[in-house]
Amino acid sequence: MGVRGETSRQGDRGQRRIALHQKRQSGLQCSPRHVSCVFASSIAQSFEAGRPRPTSTARTFADGVACREPQAEALEIILNGAAGILQVGEDEVAEAIRILYTDTHNMAEGAGAAPLAALMGERERFRGQRVALILTEGNIDMPVLRQILSGKTPVD
Template identity: 50%
Template sequence: MPMFSLQDLEAAHTTVRQFVPETPVYAWPLLKERTGVDVYVKHENHTPTGSFKARGGFTYVDALMNSGEKPNGLVTATRGNHGQSVALGATRNGIPSYIVVPEGNSQEKNAAMRAFGANVIIAGKDFDESRVVAQQLQEEHGYHMVPPFHENLVRGVSTYALELYCSIADLDVVYVPIGMGSGICSLITVRDLLGLKTKIIGVTAQNANAFALSFAAGKAVQTATANTFADGMACRDPQAQPLEIILKGAEDVVSVSETQIAEAMMAYYKDTHNLAEGAGAAPLAALMANRTNLQGKRVATILTGGNIDLTTFLNVMNAHTQETSELASA
């Protein structure tokens, strides 16, 4: 049974558009030249927070306020994009937010969360450890815990899926990155609500491939680490609810290497002059790896965000350029 109805989704879209105008879907000619595929890019890097997550946090807090409950604070764990959306929704409603991020998290994402009004707390070696700290803060101070996956988050995020399917008819395949699962679950849910046959392929990083392993096994598989520069996909502990939806509704879940992600980031920059963070570039990386099987297909990629530190972006691009030069001269 779907998480929500089409009527619920349309109501969420009305709410979301108060803050997030409909993002564009472009078919870039140079991407078609590069891949040989009709590629449609859904530009979620063009939201006010630079990420698709803006939709979910806004909808979640709006639903919380409409329920008559105004907590004394919101707390959540994040690598950055989810935290920005929660901070935005909290600040707009006069609620303090406490955002827990792991050590070594993106400084620019931390700064963005603070700019949206968040109290940023650095604790834990990775996202999953930060989530434990956030739960402790909830218990100690009575804050409302915003989970990484929830029906109201997915309902908000699903407004981008609705826009995509209404913009481009007869899509054969959509590639989408998987972090905690709201993005891919929104595409699956809305596809089914609209009665479409589009295949959904989830993408993970090889260094953070818990969801790919879980999809292959048909059950949750945890990994010891999730060490990828594509921090939006740095999950090592798949949660039961999104995994169930993915197992039932995804065509496949694939993994791409750090090098492939870097190549896709470069392609986005050169072919479209858009900045893509690692997770945002991963769907294009997966498409490029499978291009020979996609000829003649209408394929969409979700550019989920462009929030990457300048230093990280330059380091990734420099390393990729050096590696490419070495291969060319070998």
């Protein structure tokens, strides 16, 4: 069952709303996690504090999670719906992009590949559990994609 009025142009905020709405509608017992990058930690710090915690930098090539100052509405959605925050590094995100491209022929930017990076980093924790990843954000610049597919990690 889809949610009317939510489009990919609304970005991460709209995707969070859709995911949380579908969780409530499905009746499934699940524990959604939010994924952020280690060098863009304002959301993780804000989640831990229970209130906005801006940071001075957000140094990640994963543009969709490069947040220095959490927006109140987005943070409220995360605080009310996420069971926790998983943080990933740049190398892990780059590897997840490579895996998604080579194994599934899907292209993802850093933010879209971050959930797979988090799952790979926490594989023992989630072993034997049903896990769903939402692949979003296919908006990656060609020079960045070239670097990643050649085995490198872009430096922001």
